[in-house]
Structures are given as structure tokens and as C-alpha cells.
Amino acid sequence: GSERQLPDLSECAREPIQFLGHVQSFGCLLMMSNDWVIQNVSTNTGVILGLDAHSLVGARLMDHLSPDAMHDLRGKLQTLSSGDESGRLFGVDLLGDGRSFDVALHRVGSSYAIEFESKTGGRKRDDLALVQPLIARVRRCRTVEEMCRAAARGMALLTGFARVMVYRFGPDQNGVVIAESRSDKMESYLGLHFPAGDIPPQARDLYRRSLLRIIADVDAPVFPIIPDRDPEGHPVDLSLSVTRAVSPIHLEYLRNMPVRASMSVSILRMGELWGLMACHHPEPHHIDYETRSAVELFIQLFSYELALCEDQLERDQAGRAHDLHERLVMLFESGVDFASGLDRIAEEIGAVIDFDGLALLSEERYCAQGLAPDEAEFARLERHLARAPAGRVFCTDHLEQACPGAVSPERCIGGLMALPIKRHPRRFLMLFRSEVAQNVVWAGDPTKVVTDKGRIHPRRSFSAWREIIRGHSTPWSPAERRAAEVLRVTLLELVLKLTSDQNLAGQ
Ligand code: BLA
Numbered sequence: 001g002s003e004r005q006l007p008d009l010s011e012c013a014r015e016p017i018q019f020l021g022h023v024q025s026f027g028c029l030l031m032m033s034n035d036w037v038i039q040n041v042s043t044n045t046g047v048i049l050g051l052d053a054h055s056l057v058g059a060r061l062m063d064h065l066s067p068d069a070m071h072d073l074r075g076k077l078q079t080l081s082s083g084d085e086s087g088r089l090f091g092v093d094l095l096g097d098g099r100s101f102d103v104a105l106h107r108v109g110s111s112y113a114i115e116f117e118s119k120t121g122g123r124k125r126d127d128l129a130l131v132q133p134l135i136a137r138v139r140r141c142r143t144v145e146e147m148c149r150a151a152a153r154g155m156a157l158l159t160g161f162a163r164v165m166v167y168r169f170g171p172d173q174n175g176v177v178i179a180e181s182r183s184d185k186m187e188s189y190l191g192l193h194f195p196a197g198d199i200p201p202q203a204r205d206l207y208r209r210s211l212l213r214i215i216a217d218v219d220a221p222v223f224p225i226i227p228d229r230d231p232e233g234h235p236v237d238l239s240l241s242v243t244r245a246v247s248p249i250h251l252e253y254l255r256n257m258p259v260r261a262s263m264s265v266s267i268l269r270m271g272e273l274w275g276l277m278a279c280h281h282p283e284p285h286h287i288d289y290e291t292r293s294a295v296e297l298f299i300q301l302f303s304y305e306l307a308l309c310e311d312q313l314e315r316d317q318a319g320r321a322h323d324l325h326e327r328l329v330m331l332f333e334s335g336v337d338f339a340s341g342l343d344r345i346a347e348e349i350g351a352v353i354d355f356d357g358l359a360l361l362s363e364e365r366y367c368a369q370g371l372a373p374d375e376a377e378f379a380r381l382e383r384h385l386a387r388a389p390a391g392r393v394f395c396t397d398h399l400e401q402a403c404p405g406a407v408s409p410e411r412c413i414g415g416l417m418a419l420p421i422k423r424h425p426r427r428f429l430m431l432f433r434s435e436v437a438q439n440v441v442w443a444g445d446p447t448k449v450v451t452d453k454g455r456i457h458p459r460r461s462f463s464a465w466r467e468i469i470r471g472h473s474t475p476w477s478p479a480e481r482r483a484a485e486v487l488r489v490t491l492l493e494l495v496l497k498l499t500s501d502q503n504l505a506g507q
Contacts, residue, residue, distance in 0.1 A: 013202060020245060021238075022222040022224050023044065023223050024220065024222060024243050025216075025221055027048060027242065028045045028115065028243065029115045031111050031113055031114075032061060033111055033112075033231075034111065037058065038058065039111060040228075041053045042225050042243070048117070064095075066093065066096030076103075085107060086107075087106070088103065090103075094116065100118075101118055102119060103115065103116055103289075113238075115241060117288060120288050134298060143309070148306075153181045154302075158294065158295055158298060159295060160281075161261075161263060162182060166180070166278075167276045168275040169274065173204075175194050175275065177192050177278075178190075178275075185282065186282065191441060199276075207266045212264075213244070213264060214261075214262075216285060217284035217285075218260055219284075223245075257280070260282055260284055261283070262278070262279065262280055263278075264277065264278045264279065265299045267299060317479045318479070324349065324352050331344060331345065331348070337498060339365060355417070357372040357431075358432065359373070359432070366378060370432075371411070371412075371432050372413075373406075373411055377408065380403070380405075381406050381416070385426070386425075390423065390426070392420070393418065393481065393488055395415070395481065398471055402416065412435045413433070414433055415434075415472075415476065417484055419488045420492070421488075433474065435472060
């Protein structure tokens with residue numbers, strides 16, 4: 001058949017990504033009880049801080065850090081114990097030796113996780129000052145696509161990543177790159193589709209809670225946390241940790257691309273993942289916690305602007321849907337009916353719902369305009385629809401699957417929206433959408449998962465290939481479905497009136 005067979009990705013979904021027990025090399029992690037005793041540490045505290053990991057376990061933090069740093073940390077921990085989930089400190093001289101660190105703190109049950117990263121680079125640029133003008137550029141855009149392009153450019157400026165993409169999720173959790181900003185060295189991913197399984201469900205859940213993750217170097221060593229259990233005997237929960245080492249499966253995916261560093265930031269809409277800003281670099285690439293915090297702010301503001309824009313577009317659409325009622329009523333009052341005014345009616349509906357043709361039986365006469373089946377096929381569709389629940393709009397973006405054999409594939413009709421206009425007998429106004437020669441460009445074969453010794457690996461080949469899904473149209477949008485509900489009521493009313501007018505005339 002034309003349906004893609006997606007592989008069983010349950011193994012990916014079972015990977016416990018927040019409990020893998022390692023950190024990346026750019027930072028170290030300490031778990032501390034609420035009476036300041038160190039419970040667990042990552043083994044790279046020696047590299048990052050110059051403090052031996054084994055001797056830290058069981059010690060107290062104040063025995064190792066400078067009094068000034070302890071003062072700052074205490075202040076932050078206070079805000080955590082009074083309700084904040086996390087806190088940040090930038091440019092702290094932890095050991096009183098002039099070296100500067102960024103610090104991330106968050107609560108994990110009754111303990112605290114504290115992470116340290118060395119400040120990198122010399123002269124510090126003011127990233128926060130950049131966010132404002134970048135958002136101003138986003139705000140000047142009129143469409144979602146323009147906004148995403150401006151945001152991708154802004155993100156490239158803020159972070160220096162060589163390829164920045166806005167990756168948008170579809171209804172089936174597959175995704176497509178809708179905007180991109182990249183250096184000439186990088187290959188374009190614009191327009192590429194990726195299957196849902198590339199980002200398994202537990203990763204999506206995590207990315208709703210924690211907005212940003214950076215993988216500074218896919219080939220860098222990772223460091224275990226010792227001991228590997230918390231005092232209750234559970235693996236340490238790294239869900240909100242900023243230094244968390246990521247799944248080895250995903251590292252392999254990035255190496256296959258090939259990409260050496262990756263960062264992604266969640267774009268949320270009403271608490272749900274709308275998409276991701278995905279960033280790649282061909283060499284190791286790290287940006288410090290302070291810059292990453294500016295990035296998070298930028299994306300939060302961008303998400304807000306995006307939502308405003310989408311809301312406005314929806315309101316415009318709803319306004320046009322409302323006008324449609326008035327305009328159709330006026331049209332019919334001027335004496336037009338379905339047979340004589342089909343083109344006008346099609347034009348009015350077309351202002352609100354996108355379609356390529358429409359058809360209906362009016363007075364038992366078949367009226368069709370644009371892309372439409374023949375009368376016999378239409379009759380088959382009506383018989384099919386008569387079995388669907390009454391009084392509702394029916395729509396599909398895969399007609400052959402919804403009504404097998406009803407319409408010849410040669411018509412190239414992919415989508416159907418059917419609005420009930422009469423109950424006895426059941427009659428429908430049908431809108432048709434053409435089959436998109438869906439040249440979906442998948443990045444790599446979505447059906448191919450390389451397995452080796454029972455382990456699933458992400459695809460090895462990333463050369464884009466074309467998969468032709470026959471018989472599909474573009475999906476009917478939620479706004480179009482809502483407009484169709486309003487239109488359904490209008491049409492019922494008009495048909496009822498036409499019938500009673502005729503009955504009166506006949507008396
Ligand atoms: C995580 N997969 C991710 C992440 C992205 C993608 C963005 C978040 C981590 C990051 O920022 O790198 C996928 N990256 C993409 C996509 C694009 C991109 C689609 O740039 C497109 C432009 N992945 C697979 C398969 C499995 C898998 C088959 O392809 C499982 C077998 C797993 N992906 C996987 C896992 C994670 C992940 C487990 C979580 C990594 C983690 O956070 O620990």
C-alpha cells in the first residue's frame with residue numbers, strides 16, 4: 001500500500017534518558033542534601049574545579065568554596081527552598097582564585113543539584129542587550145514563515161552555530177524544517193521532513209519541562225556520577241540538569257549526519273511542543289550558561305510573538321468565516337440557488353476554506369465545479385457518507401483510505417470535506433482537494449532502522465530521498481474545520497428555506 005510502515009521504535013522510547021548517570025565534559029555536577037552535605041559528584045570535578053571527586057563525597061560544600069561564593073550560593077538556595085524550581089549565578093569566583101564560573105542550581109526531591117561551568121572566552125559580550133533588537137526584527141514580520149526566518153537568523157547571531165533551523169511538528173509528530181539560517185559550508189535542510197521517531201516520546205516530555213539542551217561535542221568523553229545512586233538507592237534524576245550527557249543513540253544519529261555539536265531549544269505553545277529551534281555545528285561548539293540563558297529568553301519571547309501571530313491569523317480566518325454566513329444568505333435572497341450560482345458560491349466558500357472543486361446534488365441534479373468526481377462516483381461517496389454519524393462535517397486528507405474504491409484514482413482527488421445539507425435523504429455538499437504529488441523529502445529513509453546485535457541505531461544514510469505518498473491532499477486545518485462547522489449550519493438553513501419556498505410556490 002501507499003502507507004509508510006514505521007519501524008518499531010519502542011526500544012528508543014524505553015531509553016531512560018534522564019537516568020543515564022553521566023555528565024558532559026563542559027561542566028561538573030554535585031548533588032547536595034538540604035543540610036549541605038555532598039551526596040554525589042561527577043568525576044570531572046578535578047578538571048573543572050581542581051577538587052578531587054572522591055574526596056568531595058560526604059564533605060560539606062563550605063569546606064571547599066570561598067566565603068563570598070558561599071554567600072551567593074546560600075542566597076540562591078534560599079529562593080529554591082521557598083519555591084523556585086531553579087536558579088542561576090553568572091561569573092562567580094568559586095574558589096577565590098580569580099577564575100570565573102557560571103552556576104546552575106535546581107531542586108531534585110529533597111536534595112539540590114549544583115552544576116559548575118568555567119566561563120569561556122575573554123571579553124564578555126552583553127548577550128542580553130542583543131535579545132531586544134533581535135526580537136524587534138521578529139515582531140516586524142507578518143507571517144509565521146517570515147518570523148521563523150528572522151528568529152533563525154537571530155539565533156545564529158547569538159550563538160554562532162553554523163546551521164540553525166526552525167523545526168515544526170505536524171499533527172502526527174513528524175516534523176519539517178520550515179526556516180533555516182546557515183553558513184555556506186553547511187548543507188541545507190530547509191524543507192526536509194523527519195519521522196516522529198527521531199525524537200522519542202520521553203525526550204519530548206523532557207523538552208517540555210526543560211527548554212534548552214546543548215551537546216557541545218558528540219565525541220568528547222562523558223563522566224560518571226559517583227556513587228551512582230542517591231541516598232535512597234535510586235539513580236540520580238538528571239531531568240533538569242544542564243550538563244546531562246545525552247543518549248548514546250542520539251550521539252550516533254548526530255555523527256551520522258554528520259554533526260559535531262548540537263543544541264536545541266523548545267518552542268512551546270500553550271505548554272505543548274510546537275517545534276524546536278535546532279542548531280548544528282561541524283566542529284565542537286560550546287556557548288556558556290549565561291549566553292544560553294539569553295538564548296532561552298530569546299526563544300521564550302519568540303514563542304510568544306509566534307503565538308500572537310497565529311492567533312491573529314486565526315481571528316482573521318474566523319472573521320471571514322462569520323462574513324461567509326451573511327454573504328451566502330444575501331446571495332440566496334437575491335434569487336440565486338445552487339445550480340445557477342455555483343461559481344459564486346464556490347468563490348465565497350473559497351475565501352475561507354481552500355479547495356480545488358466542489359459538487360452536490362441539488363433538486364436531484366448533479367452540480368459540480370472544478371476538480372470533482374463524476375455523478376456515479378459522487379453517488380458512491382454519498383452512500384459511504386450516509387453511514388457516518390449524522391449532523392457532522394466529515395473530512396479526510398486521504399480519500400481512497402476513507403472511502404475505498406469510490407472514486408477513480410485517475411481523478412487525482414486526495415482530500416474530501418463533506419458538509420451535510422439535508423437529512424432525508426442525507427445529502428452533502430462536498431469540497432475536494434487535489435492529491436499533492438507529495439514529494440515529501442525525507443532526510444534518510446524513515447522506514448529503515450539499522451539494527452545490529454539487537455540494538456536499534458538511527459539511520460546511517462542521511463542523503464535525502466523522495467518518498468511519494470500517493471492519494472493524499474494537504475490536511476484540512478483546524479481553522480478550516482471550524483469554519484466548515486459554521487458553514488454547515490448556514491447551508492442547512494438555506495436548503496431548508498429553499499425547500500419551503502418551493503413548497504409554498506407549488507401550493
Ligand atoms: C533527541 N533528536 C533528539 C533531539 C533532536 C533530535 C533535535 C534533541 C537533542 C539535540 O538537541 O540534539 C532530532 N535533530 C533532530 C531532527 C533534526 C535535528 C529531527 O536537527 C532535524 C533538523 N533518534 C532516532 C532514532 C532514535 C533516536 C531511530 O533517529 C532511537 C532509536 C533517539 N533522539 C533519540 C533520543 C533522544 C533524541 C533517545 C534524546 C537525547 C537526550 O536528550 O538524551
